[in-house]
Amino acid sequence: MVETVRYTFRLRPGANAEGALVEEWHRCRFLWNEAVHQQKSGNKPTLAKLGKLLTGARRRSSWLRDGSQVAQQQTLRTYAQSLNHSFTVKGRGRPTFKARKVTRPSLEYTTRGFSICDGRLLLAKGVTVPVVWSRELPSVPSSVRVYQDSLGDWYASFVVAREGEPAPDAGGGVGIDWGVTTTATASDPAFDLPYLGHRKRSAAELATAQRKMARRAQSRGRPQSKGYQRAKREAARVGKKAARQTAHDSRVWAKRVVAAHDLIAVEDFKPVFLTKSTMARTAADAAIGAAKRELIERGLRAGRKVVMVRPAYTTMTCSSCFARTKQRLELAQRIFRCSGCGHTDSRDRNAARVILAVAERGHTCVDDVRHSLPAPFGVVVDAVRA
Numbered sequence: 234m235v236e237t238v239r240y241t242f243r244l245r246p247g248a249n250a251e252g253a254l255v256e257e258w259h260r261c262r263f264l265w266n267e268a269v270h271q272q273k274s275g276n277k278p279t280l281a282k283l284g285k286l287l288t289g290a291r292r293r294s295s296w297l298r299d300g301s302q303v304a305q306q307q308t309l310r311t312y313a314q315s316l317n318h319s320f321t322v323k324g325r326g327r328p329t330f331k332a333r334k335v336t337r338p339s340l341e342y343t344t345r346g347f348s349i350c351d352g353r354l355l356l357a358k359g360v361t362v363p364v365v366w367s368r369e370l371p372s373v374p375s376s377v378r379v380y381q382d383s384l385g386d387w388y389a390s391f392v393v394a395r396e397g398e399p400a401p402d403a404g405g406g407v408g409i410d411w412g413v414t415t416t417a418t419a420s421d422p423a424f425d426l427p428y429l430g431h432r433k434r435s436a437a438e439l440a441t442a443q444r445k446m447a448r449r450a451q452s453r454g455r456p457q458s459k460g461y462q463r464a465k466r467e468a469a470r471v472g473k474k475a476a477r478q479t480a481h482d483s484r485v486w487a488k489r490v491v492a493a494h495d496l497i498a499v500e501d502f503k504p505v506f507l508t509k510s511t512m513a514r515t516a517a518d519a520a521i522g523a524a525k526r527e528l529i530e531r532g533l534r535a536g537r538k539v540v541m542v543r544p545a546y547t548t549m550t551c552s553s554c555f556a557r558t559k560q561r562l563e564l565a566q567r568i569f570r571c572s573g574c575g576h577t578d579s580r581d582r583n584a585a586r587v588i589l590a591v592a593e594r595g596h597t598c599v600d601d602v603r604h605s606l607p608a609p610f611g612v613v614v615d616a617v618r619a
Contacts (some may be wrong), residue, residue, distance in 0.1 A: 235396040235536065238332050243355070243365040244379070244387035251387070253360045254379065258338035260300040261308040261314070262331045264290070266593075268312045269330050278316070283309040301357035303346030311341065317517070339380040347377050354389055364389060385468050400535035406496030407529065408589030410581045411504070413435040413512050416519045417486070417528075418581035421587045424493070426486045432475040432518040442468035475518070483524040491531045499528060508558030540592035552586035553587035 246254060264287065271278045271286070278286070287305055293296045297305070314422075346357040354362045356379070374391035381387050408420040417426035446468060449461040475526045490497065503524065507516035533538040549558045551569070553576035562569065562580060569583040570576075578586075 234397040235394050237392060237394055239390045239391045240368070240370055240393055241388055242313070242367060244389050246387055250360055250362050252363055253358070254340065254381075254387070255338055256357075256363075257300050257304055257358075258362075259333075260297055260339060261334070261503045262336065263297075263307055263311055264305055264308055265328070266330050267606040268309060268326055269328055270384060270591045272316065272327065278313070280310060280313040287291045298357070301342070303342055304340045307343065308340035327361060328531065337381050337383070339378065341376065341378050343376050344374075349374075362387070362389075374540075382473075384466055392506055397534070400494050400537070403493050403495045403537075405494055406589050406593060407490060407494045407496060408500075408585040408587070409591065410489075410500050410544075410585040410588060411502040411521050411525065412520075412581050413507070413515050413519060415581060416521060416524060418579070418585050419490070420582070420585040424486075424490050426483070426524065428515070428519050429479070429482060430515075430518060431478040432472070433515075435471050435475050439468060439471045442471055476520070479518065479520045480523060480527075483520065483527045487528040489526070490528060491535050491537055496530045496538045496540070496589075496592060497528065498540045498542055498588045499525065500544050500547065500588050502544055537594055542591050547584045547587045547591075548580060548589045552578065552583045552590065555587075555590070 246259055267286065267290070268278050268283055271282075271509040275280070284306075287302075287309060291302070312328055319327045342356060349364075352364060352366060354364050354377070356362065362379075362443060370391060370393055372395060374393050376392045378390040380389065380390070396419045406420075407424055410418045413417055414428055415425060416428050419425050424515045442464060446461060449464055451457055451461070486560075502521065504516055504521045506515055509520075510516075527538055546557060548562055548569075550556070551574065552572035553571060554574040556571060556573040558572070558597075567580050569580045576583075
């Protein structure tokens with residue numbers, strides 16, 4: 234099976250190459266903002282209209298003609314796709330203006346706009362950038378995205394096709410319940426993802442860098458010094474290192490879970506509300522959303538059955554007899570005790586086993602699960618809990 238993936242490598246552009254990339258980004262950003270202006274004016278800019286817009290703008294402006302037509306076309310194509318996606322997906326916002334001081338450079342090139350020669354990336358208009366090749370490309374790339382991160386480092390993300398590795402034979406299923414003290418609690422304790430707290434361990438180093446920023450900060454309205462910019466990059470580097478460590482742990486954990494199970498039941502948990510709670514910093518360090526996304530993507534890529542289960546009542550339902558408690562469990566109550574059958578287990582472990590049971594029965598909600606309840610005089614009846 235052939236799959237399309239991205240291979241990302243670090244770039245080492247010189248001063249001239251970096252200046253050319255930034256200038257190219259300003260041209261693409263101008264075209265994006267012009268397309269947003271057309272859309273706000275009441276004219277829905279289709280891809281054909283955007284193509285005519287580009288042709289006319291390049292004819293009138295020598296500044297645009299000095300740039301790569303491929304990168305500019307890809308910018309408008311990305312805008313058209315984002316605009317169409319906003320019309321089809323409910324709740325998706327329309328494309329907005331890209332401010333010069335806020336947005337970071339990001340350029341797309343197809344095969345007509347780049348090539349690889351002697352270990353260097355050759356872009357349109359004679360821009361040559363050395364690449365740090367950490368591994369070999371499995372095939373000839375069909376496109377590349379050149380972008381700059383928050384630290385000012387440049388990267389190239391190549392789109393390539395490769396032969397997918399066959400997933401190992403696996404049996405059984407696993408249920409995943411998300412939390413904060415333990416990022417992911419599985420129905421099998423061997424597959425838990427503990428909260429490692431990389432950002433918490435680097436808090437002292439981050440506080441030192443932020444104090445240095447505060448000392449060197451200028452008053453409002455005055456340009457910041459180079460010392461302030463260096464301190465700002467140092468603080469961002471500490472935070473990014475912790476984020477990379479968390480992402481690596483999530484990838485390793487997701488790979489291990491997918492390799493051992495053919496059914497993966499995932500709690501459809503949305504951690505947005507945690508940003509307004511007292512657990513916001515811990516939740517951000519745990520990166521629940523990133524771990525969930527990594528697990529789902531790896532499971533689907535390996536051909537596993539991935540089931541999203543709504544979290545409603547999973548904590549209040551017994552994983553042994555499927556009886557539901559009458560009152561919600563407080564957050565501080567970490568032990569689940571069933572008054573019907575006497576089952577006692579960890580709160581999160583019990584929820585993970587309920588999630589797995591829901592997925593095995595082909596449902597996505599606890600309310601839809603049929604279970605046996607003891608009736609008077611020892612008669613067993615089937616009932617659906619409302």
